[in-house]
Amino acid sequence: STPIWTSKIENYEIVNNNMFNYIINLQKKNSDGVLKSNFKGWHSKNFDMKDEEPQNFIEKIKININTAIKDMGWDLETQEVKISNMWAIINTKGSLNQKHNHSNSDLSAAYYVSAEENCGDIIFYDPRPATAYKHPIAKKPNILNATINSVSPEPGMLILFPSYLEHSVDTNLSEHKRVVISFNLSLDKK
Secondary structure: OOOOEEEEOOOHHHHHHHHHHHHHHHHHHOOOOOOOOEEOOEEOOOOOOOOHHHHHHHHHHHHHHHHHHHHHOOOOOOEEEEEEEEEEEEEOOOOEEEEEOOOOOOEEEEEEEEOOOOOOOEEEEOOOOHHHOOOOOOOOOOOOOOOEEEEOOOOOEEEEEEOOOOEEEOOOOOOOOEEEEEEEEEEEEO
16 A cells, blocks of 8 residues: 555644735745646745744644654665755635646645635555556555545644645635645755
């Protein structure tokens, strides 16, 4: 199976308020953003990791990241964890993100600053190629036998997943902005 970690951070309302303001200011400075997997939505340039807000955000989610690293049994005596890049995506009504993965990283993340009902689930796809994997008939789909799994976002939710895992975001059908912070992290030799 491919692991996906979901958790909610404590006191996320304060973090979300600060990060929302930070992201909106970035959007004001660069309204065009960049084009990646986003369709109609706004994708920021990478955050300046020296800024106070991203640093505070990282402090709040460190325990969640450490849980995933511990679950994987990765050696932190010979490797160090480094967040290689972080950015924001704002999806308004009608926006979505096409299927993609995050290369040259070990773990990737989606953290929800703002997420209302019907704002667009994140969809994960079975990484095994169909030609190499036989799918037995299941009585009903569940998280272990489905080839596609989705997670409905909530404010304060952090989702961590292997960077190779292809994912997309459904169309935002709500009248509210879906604001997500994404980042990649790698374990590099010390």
